[in-house]
Amino acid sequence: MTILKGAFRRLGLVALTALLPTAVLADELNIYNWGEYINPAVLQKFEEETKIKVNLSTYSSNEEMLAKIQGGATGYDIVFPSVHMQEIMAKLNLLEKTDINTYEGFKNIDPKFLRAKSDPKGEYCLPYAFGTVGILYNRRVLGKDITGWKDLVATVKAKRLKFTLLDDMREVLGVGLILNGHSVNSTKSEDLQQAADTVIDMKPYVAAFTYDSRPMVESGDIAAAHFFVGSMINVFGNPKDLGYVIPEEGATMYQEDMCVLKTAPNKANAIKFLQFYTRPEVPALNVAQQTNGTPNVPARQLTPENIKNSKEINPTDETMKRLQIFENLGPGLRQFDRVWTKVKTAQ
Template sequence: MKKLIYAALGILLATGLLALGAKHFENAQSAATGDGHSGKVLNIYNWGAYIDPALITKFEKQTGIKVNYDTFDSNEAMLTKIQQGGTSYDITVPSDYTVQKMKQLGLLQKLDHRKLTTLKYYDPFIMNRAFDPHNAYSVPYFWGTLGITYNDKYVKAKDVQTWNDLWNPKFRNDIMLTDDARDVFGFALISMHKSVNTTSNADLLAAKGKLDALTPNVKAIAADEIKMYMAQDQAAIAVGYSGDASEMIAENSHLHYVIPKGGTNLWFDNLVIPKNAKHVAAAYKFINFINEPKNAAQNAEYIGYSTPNWAAKKLLPKSITDQKEFYPDDDMIKGDQVYTNLSQYKTQQYNDLYLEFKMNRH
């Protein structure tokens, strides 16, 4: 819920993708109509800055298939566009609960595992999750956790080990929150020992009340801007994704990432083939290509997120894989929770309460 998808490094990444776009990427209209049914086209819809552009070039040269590449910034935006059906994408990258929702809406093709020659490289821990039993409709792309990034110039490690630590009055106007209703309510619910997928009105109202009490400590609620603020020492604490933390830490050695004790959200971004895909053979070729260990390792090192590919992990530098906050052992993520799809009514309730929380800050 998540992916993909900038500060200093982020600006360079975005610039690189734009430059690549001039050579390789088409807009949505060309994805819908370009090159007809030649079979030499692949239309991908992914989070922004969520692939190494060099791998697109490599795939095109290796297969002769032209890649048209569009990006989105939220699961909801992606889902809306897929539902509208104006553009026929061959691959997209929904997060866990969105896979479940797309499946329920009949928007996905069931995968033919016989065509997935790289399926053997996936870590069994990542597979067969409740949002897609037996990976009938999806295969993992990247995974990670929701956690706390802190700057050791302003914060001591011992003071940010649990979600409840965020409510410490000493952190007044020090905390940046990722702008996502499920994530913000998620850590509030976990701090109360509740499920991140609760449908209880009482639980949600209690979480809203607890979030309101956090308001004095909240410096800002933002998206990718958080990475810039943290990298430039303009904020002390941020709540966000492990992959974003990895990017920030690469820019600022005073930053550290913590998986809070007591549990957090464990998230998975996934590759799927939409129901109305027109270049299915090319989609399978790409899924196999991106999961070849050498390619998956290159992609993981470039993006900074955790690969679900055990063979690729072996190819990564130990300086990356030895970082337990990004490749945690079982004890570190014991009790972590994965988002599941909620009804439209409950989703709206989460969103409405979240909007009230944001408005109460002003």
């Protein structure tokens, strides 16, 4: 994932930052997570039950988190990498084997979310949360519901409206790749050039590349925004005017896992937190605030009715087949950098 994605990903809020704890005590747990990607009520519940003090620090991207860990930060216990970053961290020998898969509560995890090739059995990390990246739109402005990218572009073109794209290299080029029938992980030069050209063709109708788009959609200043499923919180607040769609052409999905660092000073407390999070009522409490998906199957039935019944938050099996997840591209990422510059500078 690229810089600045995570803090805005689900709720579009500015990431909170906390200082790394200066002292590490036996009754503490130091969590390092994406900005506002966990319900404070979850941490409070853990503290009340265990009497373990939780210190939360936040980051805005996978890259920021990895740089901090590789830079020598040793006070953190738990991190939440995206699947492709988990693979990188596993190769760098940064993750502790927790054997969380032997814990009774692990039976609640849907096996299809054991996506990390480096951890196919869940011996290291616990699948945490997932979601889609689709389109938040204002049907009052558009005058209709939309079905996907082609429908959106045709509508804004006809009505002389504007929409926004995320300021995220892989997500935006992923749209171009999907619209041309390619994998979002393709590093073929011809595929990426075609994707770039597709996005450049959209630019006359693009108001900005930004994460700060939800208020603009709500107010009607723009017709729609490329955004994360966490924007369902806006839809629930104004269902008459707002909608969120997983494009019919396909979309990307994200998944983060909960991992314990090899350098964790509080490994026993960290494993207690992983075990705590396998209990269905805990991820259900998190989802109620986050409006994204959970790999914990029984937890889905404990969420509020509007979330439980949402096919945007809990896609059908048919929809899941249209979703793609980012992989670690290694040196191939340079190909993306080159065409991204072309997209951003095109007039």
